[in-house]
Amino acid sequence: MKLSGELKAFEGRLGHRFAQPALLVRAVTHSSMASPTRDDNQRLEFLGDRVLGLVMAEALLERDPSAEEGQLAPRFNALVRKEACADVAREIDLGAVLKLGRSEMLSGGRRKQALLGDAMEAVIAAVYRDAGFEAAKQMVLRLWGSRIDKVKDDARDAKTALQEWAQARGLPPPAYVETARSGPDHAPKFTIEARLENGACESAQAGSKRQAEQAAAKALLARVEAG
Incomplete structure (x- = not known):
C-alpha cells in the first residue's frame, strides 16, 4: 500500500516511517468511515492506551526514583488522559489526516478532543505493531517531551x-x-x-x-x- 502525500508528510511530523503503511491508514480511520473492507481505529486505540500507559509509568519511575505511588499516580493520570493525547495530536496536526465520515466532518470532527485523543492512541499502537515497543516508546517520549519533566504533584485533577x-x-x-x-x-x-x-x-x-x-x-x- 502506498501512502498519500498527506500521510507521508504526517509520517515526518510523527518521526516514524511505516514498514506496514496499512497500519497508519487504519490508525487514522474513524468508525464513521468504517466498512466491510475498511477497518477503523478502535482496536488500535485500545492497544495504544496500554502502550502509552506503560511508557509513561516507566518514564515517571526513571525520572523520580524517590517518588511514592501517591505522587506518581496523579502525574501519570495527567500525562495519559484524553486531553493530553489530544494536545499532542494538535501539535502534529493529526486532525488534518483523519479519515472521517461526512457527518463527523461537518460537525467539526477534526477538532474534537475525543476523536483526536483516540486517534493519537491508535497511532501509538500502529507504531508499536509496525516496529515494536522501543520504537513506540521513543516516539511517545519525543512527542510528549517536556510534559513529562514538568508534570508535578499538582497534576492531581x-x-x-x-x-x-x-x-x-x-x-x-x-x-x-x-x-x-x-x-x-x-x-x-x-x-x-x-x-x-x-x-x-x-x-x-x-x-x-x-x-x-x-x-x-x-x-x-x-x-x-x-x-
Whole structure:
C-alpha cells in the first residue's frame, strides 16, 4: 500500500516511517468511515492506551526514583488522559489526516478532543505493531517531551482534590450541574456549576463538560481553601 502525500508528510511530523503503511491508514480511520473492507481505529486505540500507559509509568519511575505511588499516580493520570493525547495530536496536526465520515466532518470532527485523543492512541499502537515497543516508546517520549519533566504533584485533577477536601470535612461529594450550553453543535460551550453541601459554589465555562467541571472544581477549591 502506498501512502498519500498527506500521510507521508504526517509520517515526518510523527518521526516514524511505516514498514506496514496499512497500519497508519487504519490508525487514522474513524468508525464513521468504517466498512466491510475498511477497518477503523478502535482496536488500535485500545492497544495504544496500554502502550502509552506503560511508557509513561516507566518514564515517571526513571525520572523520580524517590517518588511514592501517591505522587506518581496523579502525574501519570495527567500525562495519559484524553486531553493530553489530544494536545499532542494538535501539535502534529493529526486532525488534518483523519479519515472521517461526512457527518463527523461537518460537525467539526477534526477538532474534537475525543476523536483526536483516540486517534493519537491508535497511532501509538500502529507504531508499536509496525516496529515494536522501543520504537513506540521513543516516539511517545519525543512527542510528549517536556510534559513529562514538568508534570508535578499538582497534576492531581481538581475534581479529585475537591472531593477529598469535602470528605475530610464530613461533607458529601460535590455536585456538578450544567447551567447553560451555547454555541453551535461542532463547537459547544458548557457552563458547569460545582456545588458543595455547605452552600459554596463556583461556575466555569469550557468546550467540554469535563473541562468545565474541572475548571469549576478548581475555582471552588481555591475559594474554600482560601477560607
